Amino acid sequence: MDDFEHISVMPIEVLRYLTPRPGGIYVDGTLGGAGHARQILEASAPDGILVGFDRDPAALKVASERLAGFGERVHLVNRNFSDMAISLAELEITGIDGLLLDLGVSSHQLDTAERGFSFQQDAPLDMRMDTTAGETAADLVNGLPERELERIIKEYGEERWARRIAQFIVTARAAAPIETTLHLVDVIKGAIPKAKWEERLHPATRTFQALRIAVNEELASLEQGLAAGLQMLNPGGRCVVISFHSLEDRIVKQGFRRLAQGCICPKNLPLCVCGHTPQLRILTTKPVMAGDKEVDHNPRARSARLRAAEKL
The missing domain is CATH 1.10.150.170 (Putative methyltransferase TM0872, insert domain)
Structure with a gap:
C-alpha cells in the first residue's frame, strides 16, 4: 500500500492551532494517510498519545505501517469518529487535549477507480468509506x-x-x-x-x-463526532476542523458558536436567569484558507476551510 497518497492539507496551520505538547492526548478523527497524525506525534514527543480513527480498512492498514515507529503512543480504531466517546471509554481515556477532523476525501480514495468516488474514471458506483x-x-x-x-x-x-x-x-x-x-x-x-x-x-x-x-452519513457523523469531541476536551484543549464544502463548514461554525455563547436569556429580561456560560473560545473569527503556494502544489486544498476553538 505504498501508493496510498494523501497530501495533508494546511499542516503548518493545523499545528499552530492545535498546539500539541508532550504528555497530551490527541484524537485524529479522520486518519487517512496519517500525515497530520505523524506531525502531532512528533510535536508531542516523547510521551504524547494519539488515537486515530478511520472507517476505511485500507487507510487504517497504511496508517498502522507508517506510525509503527511511535509504538505504544499510537492507538488506531477502525470506526467512524462519531463513535469517539465509546472508543475512548474503552481505552479508559476520560479527557483529551486536542481533536483534529480533516473532513476531506483522501487523494487515494478519489484516485482509486474501483472505490467509485470519481466521475473521471469508470468503476462500480460504490462510494462507501467502509x-x-x-x-x-x-x-x-x-x-x-x-x-x-x-x-x-x-x-x-x-x-x-x-x-x-x-x-x-x-x-x-x-x-x-x-x-x-x-x-x-x-x-x-x-x-x-x-x-x-x-x-x-x-x-x-x-x-x-x-x-x-x-x-x-457524513453530516450526521460530523454533528455527533464534533459534539462528543468538544465535550471530552480538557480545559485549554483545542479542536481544529478542516471542511471542504459549505454544509460541513456551517455545522462546524454553528457548533462552535453555540458553545461559545454566554447568556441566552431573552433580551427583555433585566437580569440573567439562564446561568449559561461560554464553554469555548473561538480562535478563528473567519475560516483559515490554504495559501497560494499550497494550492499550486495541492489543488484540492483550494476549497479547504479551517476553523479552531479552545475549551475554557
Missing part, C-alpha cells in the same frame, strides 16, 4: 424514490438541477440499472442543458458529492 458495510451509491440511485433522490441531490449537493437529474435517473434506471460511475455521469449530463454547464465545474460534481454524503 467497503465492508452499508448501502452503496448504486443502491441509492437504483432504489430510492424520485422525490428522495431529488432531496438528497438538492440538500447535500446544493444542485439547482436536482429535480431534472432525479427525473432522468428514474427514467434511465427503468431501462437498465445504473451500476457504474460513467453511466451515472452520462445521465447527469443529459439532465443538465449543455448551455448551463459551469466552466470550472464538472456537471456531475454536485450530484456525486451528494451521493457520497448520503452513503456515508
